[in-house]
Amino acid sequence: MIYTVTVNPALDYVLQLEKVNSGEVNRTNNDAFLAGGKGINVSQILNQLSVDNTAWGFVGGFTGKELVRQLNQKRIESDFVTISDNTRVNVKIHAEKETEINAAGPNITDQEITAFKDRLNDLKKGDIVVMSGSLTPSLPTDFYQSLLPTIKEAGAEFVVDTTGQALIDTLEYKPLVIKPNHHELADLFGVTFDFSDVMLEYAQKLLDMGAQNVMVSMAGEGGFLLTKDHVYHAKGAVGTAVNSVGAGDSMIAGFVGTYYKTQDPKEGFRIGMACGAATAFTKDIAVKSQIDAVLPQIKVEQIS
Numbered sequence: 001m002i003y004t005v006t007v008n009p010a011l012d013y014v015l016q017l018e019k020v021n022s023g024e025v026n027r028t029n030n031d032a033f034l035a036g037g038k039g040i041n042v043s044q045i046l047n048q049l050s051v052d053n054t055a056w057g058f059v060g061g062f063t064g065k066e067l068v069r070q071l072n073q074k075r076i077e078s079d080f081v082t083i084s085d086n087t088r089v090n091v092k093i094h095a096e097k098e099t100e101i102n103a104a105g106p107n108i109t110d111q112e113i114t115a116f117k118d119r120l121n122d123l124k125k126g127d128i129v130v131m132s133g134s135l136t137p138s139l140p141t142d143f144y145q146s147l148l149p150t151i152k153e154a155g156a157e158f159v160v161d162t163t164g165q166a167l168i169d170t171l172e173y174k175p176l177v178i179k180p181n182h183h184e185l186a187d188l189f190g191v192t193f194d195f196s197d198v199m200l201e202y203a204q205k206l207l208d209m210g211a212q213n214v215m216v217s218m219a220g221e222g223g224f225l226l227t228k229d230h231v232y233h234a235k236g237a238v239g240t241a242v243n244s245v246g247a248g249d250s251m252i253a254g255f256v257g258t259y260y261k262t263q264d265p266k267e268g269f270r271i272g273m274a275c276g277a278a279t280a281f282t283k284d285i286a287v288k289s290q291i292d293a294v295l296p297q298i299k300v301e302q303i304s
């Protein structure tokens with residue numbers, strides 16, 4: 001089983017309008033509340049790839065109820081801890097530019113945290129836990145890291161989609177894959193580089209520090225996969241990008257779901273690239289037909 005963990009999920013309030021005039025009343029052409037949060041987006045793609053998964057995390061209040069209703073409607077399995085505070089609403093403005101306002105998130109009590117940690121007792125060898133997204137202010141900054149010993153003791157694999165020191169701190173536990181984008185990779189080492197061999201040298205350092213696989217994503221410019229044996233490259237799919245929300249989550253989901261089925265990181269990278277592009281080319285998280293439409297464009301080439 002794959003478990004996605006979204007400790008701070010959201011209803012994404014997506015507003016479409018021509019232009020935003022700051023300081024004035026603006027009116028939308030279209031608006032929708034969509035179940036969101038990075039781990040939940042991973043679950044949505046896993047469902048599209050027919051990979052069994054359960055969404056874990058914390059939900060509460062009227063917003064939490066709506067989130068679970070949408071997941072049930074999409075037949076996404078979930079087992080959240082119910083909290084007394086409200087799940088957040090994140091505002092996504094699609095005008096000439098995309099502007100996002102992500103709320104800090106609800107208060108989570110110690111009792112609710114304990115109830116969540118009890119979920120980890122269900123883990124078995126071969127399971128994969130994918131932890132994604134921001135922590136709420138009431139969770140300790142090392143929350144993800146604190147779960148890793150239990151996950152590893154159960155014989156499960158894990159992925160933490162985070163950046164900076166929090167990502168570095170996970171490496172000693174040997175994450176199945178990490179996926180910095182090229183900016184995040186440079187920031188991790190406090191350097192700047194263009195798309196070059198230097199970038200791959202830094203990605204290699206992350207393998208040496210413990211990551212089992214490293215994907216470096218570069219939005220429309222393609223991406224790289226480094227495994228312990230090889231380095232692979234794939235060009236970006238060509239299409240009209242209409243949304244950047246969830247492309248990274250979709251790429252991780254494509255990799256993890258495919259790896260779970262095949263144990264093949266190269267195939268995971270190919271499907272991951274397609275899932276990321278399919279989501280970038282649609283207003284919501286991509287569905288199967290959109291992923292299938294992009295897939296023939298993704299050619300993975302072994303470069304070493």
Ligand SMILES: Nc1ncnc2c1ncn2[C@@H]1O[C@H](COP(=O)(O)OP(=O)(O)OP(=O)(O)O)[C@@H](O)[C@H]1O
Binds near residue numbers: 217236278
């Ligand atoms: N404009 C695009 N054209 C084609 N593919 C894209 C585009 N944007 C994203 N993708 C696909 O999605 C993957 C992840 O995108 P990106 O590199 O932007 O990750 P990210 O920065 O983690 O994304 P996010 O914006 O979701 O945080 C890319 O490797 C690529 O496969």
Ligand SMILES: O=P(O)(O)OC[C@@]1(O)O[C@H](CO)[C@@H](O)[C@@H]1O
Binds near residue numbers: 010041100102247249
């Ligand atoms: O505030 P976080 O947890 O970093 O990001 C949350 C979020 O922006 O991530 C998803 C897209 O990746 C959205 O569905 C959601 O609103």
